[in-house]
Amino acid sequence: MHELALAREIIAIVEQAAEGHNANRVRVIRVALGAFGHVEDSSLRFALLAAANGTIAEGAGLEISRTTGRAWCQDCRNTVILETRLSPCPRCGGVKLDVVAGDELRIVNMEIE
Amino acid sequence: MCGICGCGPTHNHDHPPPETSAHSHLPSHVHGIPGQTISPPSRQPDANPFQTRLIRIERDVYEANNVHARRNRERLAQTQTLALNLLSSPGSGKTTLLTRLIERLGATLPIVVIEGDQQTDADAQRIRATGVQAIQINTGKGCHLDAHMVSHALETLPVVASGVLFIENVGNLVCPAGFDLGEAHKVVVLSVTEGEDKPLKYPDIFTAADLMVLNKSDLLPYLDFNVAECMANALRVNPRLQILMVSARTGEGLAALCAWIEARTPHGTGANFPAQ
Numbered sequence: 001m002h003e004l005a006l007a008r009e010i011i012a013i014v015e016q017a018a019e020g021h022n023a024n025r026v027r028v029i030r031v032a033l034g035a036f037g038h039v040e041d042s043s044l045r046f047a048l049l050a051a052a053n054g055t056i057a058e059g060a061g062l063e064i065s066r067t068t069g070r071a072w073c074q075d076c077r078n079t080v081i082l083e084t085r086l087s088p089c090p091r092c093g094g095v096k097l098d099v100v101a102g103d104e105l106r107i108v109n110m111e112i113e
Numbered sequence: 114m115c116g117i118c119g120c121g122p123t124h125n126h127d128h129p130p131p132e133t134s135a136h137s138h139l140p141s142h143v144h145g146i147p148g149q150t151i152s153p154p155s156r157q158p159d160a161n162p163f164q165t166r167l168i169r170i171e172r173d174v175y176e177a178n179n180v181h182a183r184r185n186r187e188r189l190a191q192t193q194t195l196a197l198n199l200l201s202s203p204g205s206g207k208t209t210l211l212t213r214l215i216e217r218l219g220a221t222l223p224i225v226v227i228e229g230d231q232q233t234d235a236d237a238q239r240i241r242a243t244g245v246q247a248i249q250i251n252t253g254k255g256c257h258l259d260a261h262m263v264s265h266a267l268e269t270l271p272v273v274a275s276g277v278l279f280i281e282n283v284g285n286l287v288c289p290a291g292f293d294l295g296e297a298h299k300v301v302v303l304s305v306t307e308g309e310d311k312p313l314k315y316p317d318i319f320t321a322a323d324l325m326v327l328n329k330s331d332l333l334p335y336l337d338f339n340v341a342e343c344m345a346n347a348l349r350v351n352p353r354l355q356i357l358m359v360s361a362r363t364g365e366g367l368a369a370l371c372a373w374i375e376a377r378t379p380h381g382t383g384a385n386f387p388a389q
Contacts, residue, residue: 002288002292005255006175009177021166036320038290038291074352085350106172107172108169109167109168110168111168113165
C-alpha cells in the first residue's frame with residue numbers, strides 16, 4: 001500500500017501549487033502514470049481520498065493518463081514501445097529488454113476554483 | 114463534471130438544448146493548456162457559479178524522495194561507503210544472511226546496518242549481537258523505507274568510511290521497488306521456498322535490482338524448485354541481473370557473495386564505486 005505515501009506526496013505538491021492562486025478548492029488532479037509505474041490505479045484513488053481529507057483537495061477528482069513504456073532491445077538494438085514489462089520486443093520478438101521509460105508518476109496539472 | 118458525457122470540468126462547452134438529438138462538442142469545448150489559466154467561455158450565469166482555473170504542475174511525485182536519495186548518495190560517496198539496499202518478501206532470510214555476511218566481512222570491513230520493519234526492533238538486536246551497530250526504523254503502517262527515513266538514520270549511525278552500509282528494507286516484494294534510498298545497489302533476496310515464478314509475478318523489484326541472491330539452497334533436495342527456470346524468469350524481467358545462489362544456514366555460496374560485495378568497496382577493485 002505504498003500508494004498512500006504517494007497520495008500524501010501528491011497532496012503536498014498540490015497544496016504547494018495552489019498557494020498564491022486564491023483557490024477555494026481543487027476540483028481535479030491529473031497525473032501521468034507510466035505503463036510500468038509501481039502504482040495500482042484503484043489503490044491510488046482510494047489512498048488519495050484519505051490523503052485529501054481536510055485539505056484543499058478534499059473531494060477532488062483524480063484523472064490518470066497512461067504514458068508509454070519504452071525499452072532498449074539488446075537483440076535488435078532498437079528502442080521499442082512495450083505494452084507490459086514482460087512483453088517481447090515488437091520488432092524482433094527478443095526478450096532481453098532494458099526498460100528506459102515507463103516508471104513515471106507525474107502530476108501534470110490541476111483544476112482549481 | 115459534465116452531466117451528459119461525464120467528462121471533466123475543464124470541458125467547457127455548451128450542450129445543445131435537450132430537444133436536439135446531437136450531443137456535439139462545440140468549438141468552445143476546450144481542454145486546458147498547461148501553464149495557462151483558463152477562464153470558461155461565456156455561458157449562462159447559473160451554469161457554473163465558480164470560475165475554474167487550470168494550474169500547470171508537471172512535477173514528479175517521487176521528487177521529494179529522490180532529493181533525499183541524492184543527498185544520501187552524495188553523503189555516502191564522500192565517505193566511500195558502499196550502501197546496499199536488501200529487498201525481499203518476509204521470511205526469505207535477509208537478517209540471517211546479514212549476520213553471516215557480517216561474520217565473514219566484519220573483520221576487514223567496517224559495517225553498519227539499518228533495519229526496516231513495521232514493528233519491533235528484533236532484527237536490529239540480532240545484528241547488534243554480532244557486534245555491529247544497527248539502527249531500527251519502524252515504519253508503523255508503512256510498507257517500505259524511504260530516503261528521508263534513511264537520511265535520519267545516517268545522522269545517528271557512525272560513519273563507516275570505506276565500509277558497507279546494509280539497509281534491510283521492510284519485508285515486501287512490491288512496495289520498496291520504486292523508492293530510491295541513495296544506495297549503490299538494490300539486492301533482491303529470493304528464497305527457494307518461495308517458488309520460481311516470483312520474478313514474473315513481482316517484476317518491479319527484480320527489475321530494480323542489480324543482484325539476486327537465491328537463498329536457502331540447502332533446502333533444494335526437499336523441494337521441486339527449478340533453479341534454471343527461476344533464473345530464466347529473473348533474467349527475462351531484468352537481463353542485466355546478476356545471480357548468486359547461497360545458503361545462509363550452511364554457508365554455501367557465501368564466499369562468492371562476499372567477493373561480490375568486497376569488489377565494490379575501495380578495498381576491492383572499486384571499479385563500480387560509487388555506483389550511480
